[in-house]
Amino acid sequence: MHEMTVIARDAATARSLLGIAPSGMATRVVLLGEQDADDVGGLPADRVVVAPGLTGHDPAALGPSLAPLLAAGLIVLDSGQPARDLAGWLCASLDLPLVWAVERLGRAPDGAIEAERPVLDGGHRLVQRLPAGPAVVLARPEPGPAPAGRPVVERSAAVPGPSALTVRPLDGGAAERARGPAGARTIVSVGRGVGGPDAVARYRRLAELTGAALGASRAAVDGGWLPFAHQVGQTGATVAPDLYVAFGISGAVQHTAGMRASGRVVAVNTDPDAPIARLADLVIAADANEVADALLRRLEREG
Incomplete structure (x- = not known):
């Protein structure tokens, strides 16, 4: 070889x-x-x-x-x-x-x-x-x-040939169009602690306003809240952003294996002793959705 x-x-x-x-x-x-x-x-x-x-x-x-x-x-x-x-x-x-x-x-x-x-x-x-x-x-x-x-x-002058695949989007919604975390310098990531799929829209908006990519834990992806392309962890993307903000993510080893090289980690979790806190530079012990809503109000007010 x-x-x-x-x-x-x-x-x-x-x-x-x-x-x-x-x-x-x-x-x-x-x-x-x-x-x-x-x-x-x-x-x-x-x-x-x-x-x-x-x-x-x-x-x-x-x-x-x-x-x-x-x-x-x-x-x-x-x-x-x-x-x-x-x-x-x-x-x-x-x-x-x-x-x-x-x-x-x-x-x-x-x-x-x-x-x-x-x-x-x-x-x-x-x-x-x-x-x-x-x-x-x-x-x-x-x-x-x-x-x-x-x-x-x-x-090389090579160009793609015709495809033998038929591509059918699963839902064609905004979640499919959101930028995945691979290679991003800032990532807003959501986990089970945000509550459910209805909560994800606020984090997608937060990512848009801050120029961040949207990430997710395996639990959020398995629940159908976001496509697999957004999953961070051992079975998803390995990332090394300058800033990783984890909302409602407990920090199981399968997840932290994919983001432990982040430059700065902010964890927003109601449990200040969650495993993610051991990696975090800043821990905000609060409800993830309330913190996200407060950030959105501030960002939208300041334009």
């Missing part, structure tokens, strides 16, 4: 994913959509392919045009929902194995590639030996600095 290909939609995500590359492995990045030349030129990879025409989230349309740009080796994507969909297409169409929730890749003494990931609610680490051939890896890298590089940069 001589090369690793990172597939990403922006240079920041690509840089993070390159951080898990095994020592000495050649690295290639395929960036989907138009990119800033300065960001691309500093990626710590051997080669970068920018494909401005490959946009959208339909894996059946992207996959056939994307596959020829990939090296015969590891294919690494982030763990967000669009990347999961694309990974599924690659595995099914190219007959590749899948490894998920990987935080680090390394080499065994005999040269084989090993993947390390958390198991049992993060209390243990599993080191898994990868098959000798190509494989798809969904990664959850730990945030950290990455060195600058001088890759060979090329542009």
Whole structure:
């Protein structure tokens, strides 16, 4: 296995994913959509392919045009929902194995590639030996600095082909259009403690007024309050915003595994001793909906 290909939609995500590359492995990045030349030129990879025409989230349309740009080796994507969909297409169409929730890749003494990931609610680490051939890896890298590089940069004229999928939105409402948390610098996130689906509208409005993304705990997503694309946690998106505001979220380990790298955490909860408080820089011991309504009144009054 001589090369690793990172597939990403922006240079920041690509840089993070390159951080898990095994020592000495050649690295290639395929960036989907138009990119800033300065960001691309500093990626710590051997080669970068920018494909401005490959946009959208339909894996059946992207996959056939994307596959020829990939090296015969590891294919690494982030763990967000669009990347999961694309990974599924690659595995099914190219007959590749899948490894998920990987935080680090390394080499065994005999040269084989090993993947390390958390198991049992993060209390243990599993080191898994990868098959000798190509494989798809969904990664959850730990945030950290990455060195600058001088890759060979090329542009691809590839464009999506026709899709074999029929897409039908579940409800077509505002919840489907709200921006998900992956890559956001500020996140307003809701959990079971906000009460129910009728309460979510105020948090969507709060996110709109503050330029934040809307996140959710697994309990809120499982309850049908928000689509899966908004879920933060071990089985959702891993985020590292500058500010994470958790409304009515108790902070189970499955949730905090996805947001513990946040720069600042504000927890709004009636229980000041909830697990989320151990991660929080500020704890507001109050009803989440009352605090959200007060913030909305202030923001709307000040325009």
